[in-house]
Amino acid sequence: MAEANDVHISQAVPTEAFLTEAWDRVRRRLRAELGEDVFSSWFARVELGGIADGVAYLTVPTRFLKSWLEAHYAERLRVNCTAELPAPNGLVLSVRQVSREAAPMPGASSVLPVRQAARPGSAAVEMRFAGAPQPAVGSEAPGERDLVDACGTSLDRRMNFESFITGKSNQLAFAAAERIAAAPAGSAPYNPLYIHAGVGLGKTHLLQAIAQEARNGGKRVAYFTADRFMYGFVAALKSQTALAFKEKLRGIDLLVVDDVQFIQGKSIQQEFGHTINALIDAGKQIVVAGDRLANDLEALDERIRSRLGGGLVVEVGDLDETLRAKILTSRLATLQAAHANFQVNPEVVTYVARVVATNGRDLDGAANRLLAHATLSGQPVTMETAEAAIRDLVRTREPRRVKIEDIQKLVATRYNVSRADILSERRTAAVVKPRQIAMYLSKALTPRSLPEIGRRFGGRDHTTVLHAVRKIEKQITEDRSLHDEVDLLKRMLQE
Structure with a gap:
């Protein structure tokens, strides 16, 4: 929501030519600051999707590129975009859907798409609601990722309750998630359930497990990430099917929304709030995850924060050393099943679990580094080689997030x-x-x-x-x- 002095920006909609020129200036600034090699490697495929409510929406072709930019260049992108674009409220980075028409961003009336990848007659977002698993759509091959959520993006079969490793920091969240997934349709044990955790601590795994288990039980489930909820709603507005979108969404048994902190735009937030209220009033279950307490979600409407904070609020805490060791042992066992000669002794596992104290994703990285060393060098993994392989993970722990x-x-x-x-x-x-x-x-x-x-x-x-x-x-x-x-x-x- 813009300040008074920002209102003229959203009301005087910039032209497509203006946005194109402004985005070209951003690209030139990044190239000059970072050099041609870095720019070509990481920024050449970043595109400006549009501007809405003072927010710049950038897209990239892959999840890896999105993760890398968020981890290494988020501040650099923010500074250069806010310097050149009419986007005082920051930016949102998302992955392009190459197999469908480029979905518009929030605030349909004030968004000017800069680059279109649309195909005539293609649907912007495919809405699918079902009680049982469905085959994947697009170019994704069937297999471990062949479950499709309500927005047409796939759920990961590997993210189920059986593969979720519990410890002191996540036991309560896991128990609540299992209870909700197993509850019969029309029953809402904890409503809403709000799970908050930092990066890489397992909240997405839990949400996907809830969605899959509930759907396997015959319930109608809609699973959204924040950006897919925004895409779906705005696409429905542009195609004049908003009423059907709302009716479908409110006819489900379970709504699961991940990364709620990224929901942007006044109209989007209003619809999200109305949807939550309608489902709760109808006795339908809501599960939402964010990266901090609901009251600390500064960009969200106060009424939404109040609703989320009024249910069961569960934190997934930092991984203790015992839990990290269990997670690492599980990751290594998976790798060993595919590489018979890859062995890691318990002393190395204990060492890695002790020094890689950030999150589960870094433990994945440590396991992959150990495998790479063993397969590329042909040598067994020793304490010395383990120290060398994971040195960067030990050195680059994320600083504490300041609010x-x-x-x-x-x-x-x-x-x-x-x-x-x-x-x-x-x-x-x-x-x-x-x-x-x-x-x-x-x-x-x-x-x-x-x-x-x-x-x-x-x-x-x-x-x-x-x-x-x-x-x-x-x-x-x-x-x-x-x-x-x-x-x-x-x-x-x-x-």
């Missing part, structure tokens, strides 16, 4: 004021200084835009945030004690 609320609370405590004071209109020196420091830290330690930071500080204008950031930047270069104080706050927030 604006955490910054506000810490600064308020440090300066003996309340968080309400920082968010208020009070202009006394005792409040203004910590407020400006908190704004500066929010810009320095989070990926949030200036308008978004302003909203989180009592609905202030982005120019107020910019003034605070520049003022603190200047003061910490002139005042050593303030420099040390701000540096201490940064370390406390990142530990």
Whole structure:
């Protein structure tokens, strides 16, 4: 939702020619900053899908490229896009659907597609609702990925309850997921169930397991990622089938939505909220996953956050060493089944599980590195070779994610004021200084835009945030004690 000073951007819709030129400028900036080799490898196939509600929608051809850009170049993309495009609220990166007409982005009336890959007569999004597994569509071959969800994207057969490894950090979430999947149609044991976890901790695995188990039991299930929900709704608007879309969606037994934090656009969020309310009122089960507590989902409408927080909220915590060892042992067993000569002794497993302490995806990476070393060198995996193979995983652990609320609370405590004071209109020196420091830290330690930071500080204008950031930047270069104080706050927030 845009600030007042951003409204003219969404109302005065930019032309296709303007967006094309602006996107070309973004590409030139990236090429100049990163060099031709890096640009050609990672950015040449990134395309601008359109602009909606102040958000730039970028697409890439593969999931791997999307994951790589998010992990290594997210901030670089955000900075260059917001500098050249009318997108003050940031950007969304998604995978293109090459086998179907390019789906439009949220806010159909204000989106100008820059590059079209449409085929005459093709459907933008195929909506399928069924109680039993269906064969895959498109070019995907039948096999492990031959279940199709309500949006036409496939569920992964491997992500089932049998393959989910439990430990102290995920036992409650697993038990709730099993209970919901096994419940008869029309029964909603926990409604809604909201699962939140960081990257690579298993929330998507649980959601896919719920969807598959419930569908195998004969229930009508719709499984969405956030971007597919947006695509489906906007495609229905453009094809004038929105009513049928809503009716189908509200006629299911179980709605499963992953990565809810990425749902963008006022109209999309309103429809999502209406759908949740209608299904809950009808006694239908809702399961939603996000990357943080519902109340911390800053971009979501407050009514949606309240609904999600009003059900059973379960956190999937960090993997402890015992659980990491079990996960790694399982991954290695799968690889050993396909490579008879690949063996890893228990001491190496214990070592890797101890030092790779981030998430399940990094454990997958560690297992693959050990396999690559063994198969390429022809040598057995020893402690020394394991240390060399996983060195980058040990060195590049993700820093702690800092939230604006955490910054506000810490600064308020440090300066003996309340968080309400920082968010208020009070202009006394005792409040203004910590407020400006908190704004500066929010810009320095989070990926949030200036308008978004302003909203989180009592609905202030982005120019107020910019003034605070520049003022603190200047003061910490002139005042050593303030420099040390701000540096201490940064370390406390990142530990």
